[in-house]
Amino acid sequence: MLNKLIDFLKNNHPDSNIDDYLNAKYLQLTNPQLKQIADALSSGELQIKPASSCSTDRFIFHFGNTIILVQKDNTDSPAVYQAELSWETDFMAVHSTRNKGKGFYFIAFEFDDDYQVTLKETDKFLEDQVRNDDQNQELIDKAMPVLKGFMSAISE
16 A cells, blocks of 8 residues: 555655655554554553654554554654654546546644644645545544554553
8 A cells, every 4th residue: 555655646746755655664553453452552551651752753654544654743843743644545536537546635733742633734635625624633533542552552
C-alpha cells in the first residue's frame, strides 16, 4: 500500500512531502497485533505514556487501509508531533468523471503530549473532492487510540 501511496503522491501532488514518506521508518501492524495492543491497554498491562516519551522522530504507522506519517514537531508549537493520515478509498483518482479508481484522502493534524489533536489545513485534495471537518475529526478520533497505544508500546 505504501508504494501505491507514493505513486499517488507523485502523480497527483508532485510538490508534496514524498521524501518524508520515503525516509521514514515503516511499521505495519496486523489485526492480531492491533488486538494485542488493545487488549494490553484494556487490561492495564500497557500504560499510556506521554507522546514525548516516544523516541522515534519519524515513522509511518500502517494498519488496515490507513497510513499515518508521524513526525516530531520542531517548531515552537505546543504540538509534540505533526501527522498526516492517508486513507485509501474509492473516489475520483484522476481529474476526470469517467475515470474512477482507488485514491487517497489526506487529513493533516498535530497532537500534544496528551495526544490532544488539532486538525490542520492540507493542500492534498483533488478537484471536486468534498472535505468535511467533522468527518475528518471522526476518522482521527478512531485512529488515535491505536496510534496512542502503539506509541506507548514503543516508548522508553
